[in-house]
Structures are given as structure tokens and as C-alpha cells.
Amino acid sequence: MKFAKACLIALGLLAAPLPAYAEDGYAHYMAGDRSLPTPGWRAPGLLLSGGGDWDVEAFRWFVARAGHGHIVVLRASQKGELGEAFMKEIGGVASVETFVFSQRKAAYDPRILAALERADGVFIAGGDQSRYVRFWQATPLSRLIDRLARDRPIGGTSAGLAIMGWWGYGAFGDDGITSPEALDNPMGPGVTVVNRFLHLPRMRRIFTDSHFMIRARMGRLIAFLANVRARGAKDVVGLGMDERASLVVDGAGHARLMAPAGTYGWLVQPAGRAQRAVLGEKLDYAGVKITGIGAESRFDLNTLQVSYPAFSGVAQVRGGVLTGVPAPLP
Incomplete structure (x- = not known):
């Protein structure tokens, strides 16, 4: 089993942990191959998901709006398992890069901002939206998401959906x-x-x-x-x-x-x-x-x-x- 999992990681089919940068307030995971070109054209759009199990066709719509290219997942709990879900259950993506925030200062980190700049789509995972508000509101990261929404898809589920309106429940x-x-x-x-x-x-x-x-x-x-x-x-x-x-x-x-x-x-x-x-x-x-x-x-x-x-x-x-x-x- 360990050998099989290692082979899958080597093939980019599982979200492999990268250097955690714990001192910088986040962990980092990668699934797929970030060096691949984006196969299609990306287009703006929103995926508003209510939580629970994903509707596969809706998430494939999101991937298609991202040109079947590179997705960045943002979250503040758990690990890189959504990268695996995008790669194996939805399919049709070149890579999924996941950033798991533990401190507000990560929203200013140039490595995360650069990853968002090159992303073809951005997905905000579920969890605790109060952490998103505390870590992201009025930061370079939130302002960048606003700008990226002009020409590429932004998605969210559960807590991620809860902060996609101009108004939302902070859950403090x-x-x-x-x-x-x-x-x-x-x-x-x-x-x-x-x-x-x-x-x-x-x-x-x-x-x-x-x-x-x-x-x-x-x-x-x-x-x-x-x-x-x-x-x-x-x-x-x-x-x-x-x-x-x-x-x-x-x-x-x-x-x-x-x-x-x-x-x-x-x-x-x-x-x-x-x-x-x-x-x-x-x-x-x-x-x-x-x-x-x-x-x-x-x-x-x-x-x-x-x-x-x-x-x-x-x-x-x-x-x-x-x-x-x-x-x-x-």
C-alpha cells in the first residue's frame, strides 16, 4: 500500500506535501504538474456550492471555465485532499495547488500571491469562515481574488460559499x-x-x-x-x-x-x-x-x-x- 501510494504521488495523482512554511503561516500541497500548459481558454464565472458532496457536473463546469488548467485551492483547515478530489473525481485539470492558512500573515506572502496570479481558477474550500475573515479580509490576497474574478472562475463550497457574497455570516x-x-x-x-x-x-x-x-x-x-x-x-x-x-x-x-x-x-x-x-x-x-x-x-x-x-x-x-x-x- 505504501509503495502504491508513493507511485501515485510520483505520478501527480495525489496531493503531495511540499515544504510547509509553518513559520510563514501556511502549509502547501501540490497535485498534478504545474509546468503543463493550460489546454483551453479560461473564462469568468462563479461556482456557488452549498456544501456536502460535490455535484460532479457543476465542478466539471468550473474546471472547463478554468480551461482545464491549473486550480488553486484556499482553505484554513485540513490538508491537500481536495487536490486529490479534483484530480481523480472531477478530472480534466493539469494541477491543483492547495494553501492551508494558519495565520493572517500568509495572506501577504508573495509565494501564495504568485501562485494565485498564475492560476486558471480559484476554489475556496469549506471549514470555518471566521478563520477566512480573520486571515484574509482587507489583505492583498482578498484584493487579488477580486481582481482575478474578472477573467477566471472563482468557486466556493460551504464556508467558502458563505464568504462569496458582499454580505455574509462571520460565524465568530x-x-x-x-x-x-x-x-x-x-x-x-x-x-x-x-x-x-x-x-x-x-x-x-x-x-x-x-x-x-x-x-x-x-x-x-x-x-x-x-x-x-x-x-x-x-x-x-x-x-x-x-x-x-x-x-x-x-x-x-x-x-x-x-x-x-x-x-x-x-x-x-x-x-x-x-x-x-x-x-x-x-x-x-x-x-x-x-x-x-x-x-x-x-x-x-x-x-x-x-x-x-x-x-x-x-x-x-x-x-x-x-x-x-x-x-x-x-
């Missing part, structure tokens, strides 16, 4: 806040919203959340929106993504869902500000439009319009209790 507590907790006190200290961590194209009005329905996150997303709208961000909407579901967005802002049956994207559009969003008090919020993005739907991030929605309805929160969430048709 020990555990992620639940929907009942957020609805009970939408302006409380546990509702740690983050503004303008990244500035990705057409995501200015979007507040993202992942693992959506399986973790019952509709209530907390509505609470997040009540919080940011109370602060003056009157046009922000929510985009929740179910596990295993991915929204792929082309360079013009036109999106479609790639997902197993029974999983969706959830567009959450409140009508104005909450009737009551006060520190220490339960949320009151009427007129929250919810639209399901399904496999047949088309979502325009420019206009926030969904064509051929999977379902739609209007929910409300009264005294911290959420009712009226539309259900997908059987």
Missing part, C-alpha cells in the same frame, strides 16, 4: 448560530454579519448561506437580512444553497442550478425593512418572498429575477416564529 461564536437563536435576537451579538469581505462580480446584493434546508437555516438567513437592512443595506437579498446543490454563474451573470433531485437554491427577498428588529427582542418581519431555484430555473444575478421557479411563496416572522415557507412540489 464557538458554534454556528441556529435559526431559533437568530430569530429570538436578530440584532444580538451572535448575529455576526460581515460586509464586503470579497467584491465578486454581481454579488453586491447577495447574502449567502450554505447547508441550507438540511440544517434549517431559513430562519437565520431572514434574521441576517433583517440585521443588515436595519443598518441601511436596504436592497440586500439572501441566497441559500442546499447541500450537494451548486449554482453556476457565467460571466454575464446568468445562473442555473446543477443539483440532485430534491435540492434547490433559495432566493429570499424581504419587502423592505423588518417591522421589529431590535436588540434583545424577537423578530417581526412580514412579506418575505421566497423563490425556489430548481434544475429548470434560470436566475439572473443582474436583475435578481428567477425564470421558471421551482416554487414560490411569501413567509413571515411574528414574535420570532417563522411561518409560510413554501414547500417544493412533490
